[in-house]
Amino acid sequence: MLEIKNLNVGYGEVQVLWDIDMEVKEGEVVALVGSNGAGKTTLLYTISGLLHPMSGSIRFNGQEIAGLPSEEIVDLGITQVPQGRKLFAGMTVKENILMGAYHRKDKKQIQKDYEFVLELFPRMAERLSQPAGSLSGGEQQMCAVARGLMAAPKLLMIDELSLGLAPIIVENIYEAVSEVIKRGTTVLIVEQDVMLALEQADRAYVLDVGHMRMSGPAKEMMDNPVIKEAYLGL
Ligand SMILES: Nc1ncnc2c1ncn2[C@@H]1O[C@H](COP(=O)(O)OP(=O)(O)OP(=O)(O)O)[C@@H](O)[C@H]1O
């Protein structure tokens, strides 16, 4: 579904990602892990078209998308739930959620997806007219995921879902995400919490200061001595 080859990305003159290769197959849950500043968010931004690569290829269902404008990439079916949620604080929960569908025209399906999203996150259904800025951190993350789902993505990318949230809330949101996966959405998760990411994923990639250091089945990665020492503190 997503194939990245020899991707180089930077901010101005400063290169941040070097020769990145990565693949996400349809129906898979892939985790991208790495320490602060490794370049995870930069990679997601490049896939989303918010950053343009220096060189390299990103193919989505066979089509080259590197350097395309972000609106076209959303239309093709890639949606990112950004790190820090980036909700419109002064707008209501309902407005924020519906914002995710702004580029769609299939009104009937939008309504169905809206109902699905509210079933998935009953807490959002109770708070539709509340300003998004007044939600708790966990509720804001639910709202951000709900908004992402309203784009009806084929590939949903979630950046730091767990950051700053209590484990019970994280578990709750990942349960909702697993419902989405069951319905056939492919998911790329970015987490600093390596164990959590490996538990959720089929396969994982480890990014280390701009270089792809390792990849493999998530279960094998949990037993990998290098991962254990460097990322799991074992
Ligand atoms: N707008 C920017 N201009 C210049 N450098 C940037 C910019 N955004 C990020 N960087 C740099 O790129 C590198 C990678 O940052 P990035 O945010 O992609 O890392 P990350 O793996 O997502 O980290 P974190 O886990 O803290 O979210 C860092 O060294 C950062 O300082």
Ligand SMILES: [Mg+2]
């Ligand atoms: Mg980041």
